[in-house]
Amino acid sequence: MIYDDFEEFASVLPGFSALAGLDFGDKTVGVAISDRMGTVATPLETIRRKKFTLDAERLFEITAKREVGGLVLGLPRNMDGSEGPRCQKTRAFARNLSRLTELPIGFWDERLSTVAAERALLEADTSRKRRAEVIDHVAASYILQGALDRMRHLKNG
Secondary structure, eight states: OEESSHHHHHHHSOTTOEEEEEEEOSSEEEEEEEOTTSOOEEEEEEEEOSOHHHHHHHHHHHHHHTTEEEEEEEEOOOTTSOOOHHHHHHHHHHHHHHTTOOSOEEEEEOTTHHHHHHHHHHHTTOOHHHHHHHHHHHHHHHHHHHHHHHHHHHHTO
């Protein structure tokens, strides 16, 4: 099921299960995973997009192996908060995924996540070639960490 309301998404997640954060792009899907306590997001891998069925298959291999309880999909809103063509593609990807899984899918505003990931990689003196290899799953970890922080805030009132 897809949840536009993040608080509703957070309320249906099973306890003590990992979450997967996804940075969906035209050529890749960055994947990050949280710990079971929902405190730390870790970059995992970048799936090179081929066909939806193959991409979904790899994603579900990861979610099964890591015992993931929900998916957080970065929603690339425009800087003014509006939704453009990239948001439509992301929502279509979420709809297609939701037909294949029972995992709840929530959206997280990903504005500036890639910028933050790029900055962190530059500060770590990562080579240009290596940045290109890891930027998507590092961005996914920024998306997921933002969602985890929000969920912790919701729990603590």
